[in-house]
Amino acid sequence: MAKLEAKIHMSEWQLAIVVFVTCIGAQIMLTPRGLIDQVKNGAWISVLMGGMYFYTATYFMLRLGKQYPDETIVEYAPRIFGRIGGGIVIFWFNFLFYMQVITIFYGVGRIITFYMFDRTPPEVVVLALLVVCTYCALQDWGTILRIQQFLFVIAYSILILVWLTSILNFQPENLLPLWPLDIKGVALGGFTTWGMYSGYECVLLLLPLVYRKVSLAKLAKTVGVAFVGLTIVFMLIIVLTIGVLTVEDAKNLPFPSLIVIRSVELPGTFLERLENYLLVTWIPVVFDTLAAMMFFMAEVCMRQWRYADHRPVLLMLVPIIYVGAMLIDNPQVGEILGKFTMWLGLTFSFGVVPMALLLAWWQKSKVGKDCG
Amino acid sequence: MAKKKWIACALITFVCIMISGCWDMRELQDRNFVLAVAIDKADDVKSVETFVQPHGSKRYRVSLQILKLSTGGDQKEESRTFIKSNTGESIFEMVRDMLGQSSKSLWFEHVQVIIISDAVLKEVDLGEILDFFKRDSEMRSRIKIYVTSGKARPIIEYSPPSKEPGGVYLANISRLHIKNIHVGGARTDLGYTIQYFYNKSNVLLPRIEMADKVVKLGGSAVFKKDKFIGYADDYAIAGLKMMLGTEKSAVVTIDSPKTPGHQIIFELFRHDTTLTPHVENGVIYFTDEISMYGNVGEIQGDISENDTMDPEFIRTLETAFAEEIKNNIYYADKIFKNEMRVDAISKFAAKLKAHEPDTWEQVKDHWDELYPTIPLYVSVNVTIRNIGSHK
Numbered sequence: 081m082a083k084l085e086a087k088i089h090m091s092e093w094q095l096a097i098v099v100f101v102t103c104i105g106a107q108i109m110l111t112p113r114g115l116i117d118q119v120k121n122g123a124w125i126s127v128l129m130g131g132m133y134f135y136t137a138t139y140f141m142l143r144l145g146k147q148y149p150d151e152t153i154v155e156y157a158p159r160i161f162g163r164i165g166g167g168i169v170i171f172w173f174n175f176l177f178y179m180q181v182i183t184i185f186y187g188v189g190r191i192i193t194f195y196m197f198d199r200t201p202p203e204v205v206v207l208a209l210l211v212v213c214t215y216c217a218l219q220d221w222g223t224i225l226r227i228q229q230f231l232f233v234i235a236y237s238i239l240i241l242v243w244l245t246s247i248l249n250f251q252p253e254n255l256l257p258l259w260p261l262d263i264k265g266v267a268l269g270g271f272t273t274w275g276m277y278s279g280y281e282c283v284l285l286l287l288p289l290v291y292r293k294v295s296l297a298k299l300a301k302t303v304g305v306a307f308v309g310l311t312i313v314f315m316l317i318i319v320l321t322i323g324v325l326t327v328e329d330a331k332n333l334p335f336p337s338l339i340v341i342r343s344v345e346l347p348g349t350f351l352e353r354l355e356n357y358l359l360v361t362w363i364p365v366v367f368d369t370l371a372a373m374m375f376f377m378a379e380v381c382m383r384q385w386r387y388a389d390h391r392p393v394l395l396m397l398v399p400i401i402y403v404g405a406m407l408i409d410n411p412q413v414g415e416i417l418g419k420f421t422m423w424l425g426l427t428f429s430f431g432v433v434p435m436a437l438l439l440a441w442w443q444k445s446k447v448g449k450d451c452g
Numbered sequence: 453m454a455k456k457k458w459i460a461c462a463l464i465t466f467v468c469i470m471i472s473g474c475w476d477m478r479e480l481q482d483r484n485f486v487l488a489v490a491i492d493k494a495d496d497v498k499s500v501e502t503f504v505q506p507h508g509s510k511r512y513r514v515s516l517q518i519l520k521l522s523t524g525g526d527q528k529e530e531s532r533t534f535i536k537s538n539t540g541e542s543i544f545e546m547v548r549d550m551l552g553q554s555s556k557s558l559w560f561e562h563v564q565v566i567i568i569s570d571a572v573l574k575e576v577d578l579g580e581i582l583d584f585f586k587r588d589s590e591m592r593s594r595i596k597i598y599v600t601s602g603k604a605r606p607i608i609e610y611s612p613p614s615k616e617p618g619g620v621y622l623a624n625i626s627r628l629h630i631k632n633i634h635v636g637g638a639r640t641d642l643g644y645t646i647q648y649f650y651n652k653s654n655v656l657l658p659r660i661e662m663a664d665k666v667v668k669l670g671g672s673a674v675f676k677k678d679k680f681i682g683y684a685d686d687y688a689i690a691g692l693k694m695m696l697g698t699e700k701s702a703v704v705t706i707d708s709p710k711t712p713g714h715q716i717i718f719e720l721f722r723h724d725t726t727l728t729p730h731v732e733n734g735v736i737y738f739t740d741e742i743s744m745y746g747n748v749g750e751i752q753g754d755i756s757e758n759d760t761m762d763p764e765f766i767r768t769l770e771t772a773f774a775e776e777i778k779n780n781i782y783y784a785d786k787i788f789k790n791e792m793r794v795d796a797i798s799k800f801a802a803k804l805k806a807h808e809p810d811t812w813e814q815v816k817d818h819w820d821e822l823y824p825t826i827p828l829y830v831s832v833n834v835t836i837r838n839i840g841s842h843k
Binding site: 194195196197198199200204253256257261325326328329332339342343345352353 | 475476561589592593594643646647650651652802803805806807809810813
């Protein structure tokens with residue numbers, strides 16, 4: 081075994097940071113257009129409802145993990161669903177990360193080549209980012225966690241600071257009417273925000289590191305704080321996007337968040353073209369999300385195939401990720417894949433996990449009766 | 453082990469070589485910075501500056517004002533910029549063909565202003581002309597757009613006496629709209645214009661004119677959606693700005709009540725303007741409540757007659773200024789509602805949509821016909837806070 085910084089315990093606050101950092105990634109640039117197009121002025125309510133929906137999903141996951149405090153989903157899924165069923169669930173769980181990772185790589189490549197390096201082929205941008213993320217994901221969880229904590233403080237504060245400059249162009253009237261006429265559409269729009277909140281599924285892998293010392297109630301509260309933070313950040317993005325651009329403008333732009341920042345002029349300063357600053361601060365945010373997700377994918381495979389080290393698996397996954405990201409060759413395919421991944425994620429969170437929880441309760445109660 | 457070290461060294465060397473330079477590097481001195489763009493009708497096609505087009509016609513003449521990157525030795529030079537032109541139909545195609553007249557690539561990141569001749573706008577929609585600029589990632593959102601009744605190229609050829617680069621000078625004129633009530637310069641740049649298009653709003657763009665080496669901004673070109681329909685004069689723009697509350701400062705003039713034939717001027721410092729839609733029994737009307745605060749800026753005529761220390765005189769002035777502002781707003785309302793029949797920058801529509809969404813849903817499809825019939829009631833309250841340094 082290499083000299084990796086093995087991690088056998090995490091505090092509940094560290095888990096909250098991981099959830100926050102994994103959820104906020106590329107999607108802050110990629111998702112707003114679709115959401116605003118779908119629910120218009122009610123997008124901010126959808127974000128709020130999305131926060132509640134996905135916190136509920138995460139709570140189910142915490143409860144499920146509590147049933148098996150020393151195991152990850154890879155170990156207990158076969159016991160709940162049987163060998164084949166469990167295998168499907170584990171594949172589904174890992175495939176979710178894979179789909180998110182390739183969609184993010186594709187989106188990042190597209191944005192960076194269009195706005196920053198117009199003469200660099202996206203294949204090169206994606207390759208460079210993939211190399212860096214792979215290097216990070218090759219470390220053990222302790223190192224990755226430290227990087228996440230570091231970036232949580234540095235990258236996110238700068239990103240939000242740059243983003244807040246858009247207040248200069250904010251027009252509150254663009255948000256009106258605040259309360260939309262299509263309530264049902266707004267409620268359903270909450271599920272569309274999965275792209276923003278996705279990543280919380282990682283708790284199914286990390287809970288054994290936390291549950292040795294922390295109770296479910298305490299963990300639910302702390303993860304809840306992470307979700308409050310996520311909701312605030314996403315609300316800030318949606319509200320400022322609509323407030324600066326209007327709904328009609330935002331839904332016609334592939335990356336409205338960038339145009340919001342591009343519109344900012346800081347009079348009397350040498351700072352201009354702020355979208356470049358936003359992109360520069362966004363790259364570390366994307367990096368830590370991707371590195372964490374790649375690590376999770378390798379970790380699932382390692383546990384599933386009973387390897388001692390996640391690194392060979394990760395290196396094996398790298399070409400598969402690269403090819404997957406390169407196969408998305410136009411925005412339409414990207415959009416279809418995004419929707420497919422969203423349904424896959426929603427079904428997993430609101431179908432598979434609650435079912436697993438019910439089955440786990442049922443199986444445990446049966447065992448209890450048999451013993452008694 | 454030694455073999456592994458060699459492989460590692462080779463790998464590191466390879467990576468260092470591959471990542472040591474910037475793929476997208478373009479040196480500053482290898483770029484031609486475009487500062488202004490002029491779009492005219494292609495009346496006289498000069499064969500040298502154009503190209504063979506497989507499609508379309510010679511519709512526009514596009515001229516680019518380019519910054520001279522001089523070494524700083526020659527200060528006597530007339531202008532800090534030079535102009536290149538081309539004729540064709542696709543702006544992008546013309547720009548690329550212009551590289552045939554240039555030793556360096558054209559760089560649009562610093563474009564300050566686009567000037568369009570109304571002769572072009574009478575034939576083509578504004579949206580069609582701006583598509584290239586909105587699509588290209590080099591363009592800024594805050595590029596100013598002006599319309600001129602004459603030719604656009606001579607305006608970007610203008611060399612400011614201040615020796616500023618022409619494009620920067622032209623763009624900065626508009627920035628002073630906050631002090632110049634005659635210029636409708638707020639939210640008239642590329643970013644906002646595109647935003648208006650997507651919202652199916654009407655557009656106002658500042659009008660620029662040049663005569664005898666004088667360049668001046670005043671009044672606005674008015675667009676119904678993106679179709680040019682004419683010009684609104686300076687006074688109408690002043691009224692519109694006060695009606696919508698987009699002015700930061702203003703100068704209001706009245707005939708002196710004590711010494712007729714002489715003027716007294718009010719300088720606006722702060723205002724509180726609320727344009728509100730009302731719907732009563734299905735009838736739509738708007739109210740505009742304005743409170744203005746400012747100083748006496750200038751008094752012509754006999755100062756002993758116009759005693760600014762007399763509170764009663766000040767009250768009289770306040771009433772007179774309020775009346776003048778009201779007249780100005782009603783003048784703008786008449787111009788836009790009765791003569792042009794256009795909801796300028798669709799502000800009334802936006803207010804109705806924001807505050808009365810149910811009513812808006814009912815009227816949005818025939819808003820253009822309905823708008824000229826909707827009454828506006830204006831109330832103005834002026835407070836003179838100061839009389840200046842002298843009484």
